[in-house]
Amino acid sequence: MASKVLAVDDNMVNLKVVRATLVRAGFDVFTASSGDEALAMVKEMIPDIILLDITMPDMDGYEVCRRLRARPETSQVPVMMLTAHDTLEEKVKGFEAGADDYLTKPFQPAELEARIRVHLRRRQTITIAKAEEKARMISVFSLRGGVGVTSLATNIACGLAQTWQKPVAFVDLSLTMGQSALMLNLPLRHTWSDLANIPITEIDVDLLRDIMLQHSSGVSVLAAPRHVEDGEMITPEIVSRVIEVLKTHYAYIVFDLPHDFSETSLAALDISDDVVVVMAPDFASVRATSELIEVFNRLGYHLGKSSIVMNWIFERRGLAKKDIEGVLKRKIPWVIPFASELVVQAINLGAPFILEDKPNPLGIAVEDMVFDLSKQEDQDSKPESPSLFWRRITERRSRK
Ligand SMILES: Nc1ncnc2c1ncn2[C@@H]1O[C@H](COP(=O)(O)OP(=O)(O)OP(=O)(O)O)[C@@H](O)[C@H]1O
Ligand SMILES: [Mg+2]
Structure with a gap:
């Protein structure tokens, strides 16, 4: 080329x-x-x-x-x-x-x-x-729909790019229903579909850079196909190849996954360093999460690979965090507060809440998640020219 x-x-x-x-x-x-x-x-x-x-x-x-x-x-x-x-x-x-x-x-x-x-x-x-520096790969996942997977994945990707000022790839693997580009208000010039008919060995970083949509936050998005039926043309082999290529050129890769264990989801889950499991504080979500943990055990994923975030998608009468922790026998490190106006507005405008000028409770909660999910070497060293995000997060951590 x-x-x-x-x-x-x-x-x-x-x-x-x-x-x-x-x-x-x-x-x-x-x-x-x-x-x-x-x-x-x-x-x-x-x-x-x-x-x-x-x-x-x-x-x-x-x-x-x-x-x-x-x-x-x-x-x-x-x-x-x-x-x-x-x-x-x-x-x-x-x-x-x-x-x-x-x-x-x-x-x-x-x-x-x-x-x-x-x-x-x-x-x-x-x-x-x-290329020696390999990307940290983060999957955002839930077996239940509508609990905020896409919203959180989008904001985590933007937060990582802004905090570390490093290239971040946001890969939409909800191949039949993906909305990542919409969440960032990016016109669908190119999508996964553009890769469907290209021989696997010809998929390289130049091609992917052409196909990924550039967001002003520094996030590059590999968007889901426009039409449901096109999603089926994307094979697990294509997905694996794309991940293989991206991982040596981006500092972080964030996957927005569908709510299933499809082969393409598994391709991402298997190689992810972290799986962020999203759940709402209700019974259906606890059941789905318990099932998910069960499958992760069977897949041989170690305990530290996945962590749970509790997202308040409704306002009140949710189950208590400690009760859920008791049932799942897992600690829940992150809680995202209910803020429907903010989330809905962010989705409608295609403007992630984490990028709002005015600090807001959702942005703060996700910024802290972003730091916890960052590479150890990034967490441990002060950047040469610290970003606004980094300064804000660090200041909060020092107060804690
Ligand atoms: N913290 C929150 N407070 C209030 N509403 C929220 C919150 N997080 C998410 N929501 C609402 O939940 C809905 C689903 O969000 P989102 O699309 O991010 O979830 P999803 O799990 O990716 O869903 P899908 O099953 O469609 O893929 C959205 O309409 C959003 O407004
Ligand atoms: Mg979604």
Whole structure:
């Protein structure tokens, strides 16, 4: 697959020259004539390298570069500044904004091409080195429908991306009824269906990056098919291959599972590090959870692999937590309060409650879950530039 170059310049002539040069060199070239356009484009596709003009009306190249760096999905993409100004000050400013390289116009086509190749090679080495870091995989699951699996999975995925500023994949395995994209208000440009007819060995990270929908929180979503019947074309083999590929390129993978032990669900459950079992405080849910624990035992899952979250999907007269713990013989580490207005509004608007500016009880409860579910090495070390989420969570923990 050809490498994707995004060139950003307000001058049409410059764009044409760059395009002609790079198309000849075999690259897939995308162009944007303003910073805004470029930032919108990288929500749909992640280029392998970005060429940025500095002087542009509205938003200059420095600002575009800073914003690209601030987004987890583009924070690592090489950025090369292309500019007519050749002063030391300009260069320093560019590097400070997070640029990787600098080329003065007019440039020699051969030099542009050579420098791009250097960056792409370097990035490839970094990606391979990083591949050592394996994703932590978290399944959100219940045998009973309507207890908040999708809502919690969505908010956990967004919370992980925001807390650690690392790439997070959100994989919808409710293949016949999935709603993850809806919860994030993402148009269904691509879904699992796009993988149905592709030979398994050709499923690689570039293809998946093209198919996953990019959310502004830093979460990449592999959405469920539009039509119920398409879900059946997704085999457990395809699911396993996708997980295999994703796990070396994302820091976290969150699965939204259907309420059954289908083969595709099992493919995710088997390799998950954590299974978050969602239940409501009522009898039907206790029964479903007890059945689920039974099956997990038979599957040989160790006790620490699954933990229960009690979600108050109704307002009152629920069973007491300690009674449920007694019946299930398991501790319940997390409780999510009832807040129907918040949840319904979040679903209707496609805006996860955890991303609300104003702190809310649901967001706080899920943020704490997010921390508990994070990799030990993330929990143990202070990030270089701590996120707002990290600071909030850490502050709460220190008060406890
Ligand atoms: N903490 C909560 N407070 C109030 N209502 C909630 C809460 N959590 C979830 N709900 C409600 O429960 C319903 C189901 O939520 P959601 O779709 O997330 O669950 P699900 O288990 O994925 O369901 P499905 O069976 O459709 O896959 C939603 O209508 C939501 O409004
Ligand atoms: Mg659901």
